[in-house]
Amino acid sequence: MSLIEGRAVCRYFGGVNALANVNFAIEKGSIVGLIGPNGAGKTTLFNVMAGTIKPTTGRILFHGEDVTDQPAYRICRKGIARTFQIPRPFGTMTCLENVVVGIINNLNGPYVKSDVEDKARIALKFVGLGDLIATEARNLNVVQKKKLEIARALATGPEILLLDEVLGGLNTQEIGEAIEFIRLLRDKQNITIFWIEHIMGAIMQAAERVIVLDQGTVLMEGTPREVVSDQRVIRAYLGE
Ligand SMILES: Nc1ncnc2c1ncn2[C@@H]1O[C@H](COP(=O)(O)OP(=O)(O)O)[C@@H](O)[C@H]1O
Numbered sequence: 001m002s003l004i005e006g007r008a009v010c011r012y013f014g015g016v017n018a019l020a021n022v023n024f025a026i027e028k029g030s031i032v033g034l035i036g037p038n039g040a041g042k043t044t045l046f047n048v049m050a051g052t053i054k055p056t057t058g059r060i061l062f063h064g065e066d067v068t069d070q071p072a073y074r075i076c077r078k079g080i081a082r083t084f085q086i087p088r089p090f091g092t093m094t095c096l097e098n099v100v101v102g103i104i105n106n107l108n109g110p111y112v113k114s115d116v117e118d119k120a121r122i123a124l125k126f127v128g129l130g131d132l133i134a135t136e137a138r139n140l141n142v143v144q145k146k147k148l149e150i151a152r153a154l155a156t157g158p159e160i161l162l163l164d165e166v167l168g169g170l171n172t173q174e175i176g177e178a179i180e181f182i183r184l185l186r187d188k189q190n191i192t193i194f195w196i197e198h199i200m201g202a203i204m205q206a207a208e209r210v211i212v213l214d215q216g217t218v219l220m221e222g223t224p225r226e227v228v229s230d231q232r233v234i235r236a237y238l239g240e
């Protein structure tokens with residue numbers, strides 16, 4: 001059984017078919033890339049998987065269980081966490097507080113403050129922000145903000161992490177380090193990775209399989225090598 005599966009997922013926004021009959025399956029322990037031109041529906045697919053928006057029709061199955069109608073916090077608690085394409089941390093809150101809020105938001109119930117803070121500290125340390133837990137988020141640089149965004153997602157204890165263009169704004173060396181880090185998440189933490197990225201080189205290095213979306217439909221899927229040499233993919237990116 002796949003870890004997570006989408007069946008005939010459609011999402012319409014007025015006249016726009018952001019997702020039109022999308023089928024996909026992600027195996028546990030894999031790193032899968034999700035690529036496609038701007039407006040292809042990638043972020044919408046993540047929103048649907050995380051439960052923050054509901055599909056117009058179609059189902060999302062996690063461990064074979066239909067989670068389509070469940071609220072986002074419950075989907076998160078089951079083990080699906082996502083980062084946002086544009087991180088918006090609370091600037092005047094510390095790193096620790098930002099991660100704590102991320103955990104509490106997805107609990108929707110009573111909690112022990114010290115336990116939550118412990119989880120937040122572990123996640124911050126893991127992403128390399130251990131020395132900055134008391135620093136206000138507004139004082140972080142772009143790399144640190146990305147790390148905070150990942151820590152916020154990791155602290156919820158996900159089985160699968162949905163990464164939405166986390167490499168944007170990083171330089172070549174930082175991208176290399178981020179790729180290593182994402183591999184580590186899978187290898188050492190056993191977290192399955194579903195990763196939207198427009199930097200093809202990064203996907204080529206890290207992903208075992210790539211799904212290509214175009215205009216709300218799956219154009220193709222395959223190994224990174226198969227995908228970049230596919231005429232349909234090249235056409236989708238470059239236009240006719
Ligand atoms: N909340 C929304 N309301 C209206 N249209 C939306 C909304 N979210 C996405 N769309 C539209 O759906 C299409 C897919 O968007 P998106 O999923 O953000 O694409 P991608 O992440 O691949 O760039 C776009 O045409 C976008 O304008």
Ligand SMILES: [Mg+2]
Pocket residue numbers: 042043044085
């Ligand atoms: Mg997007």
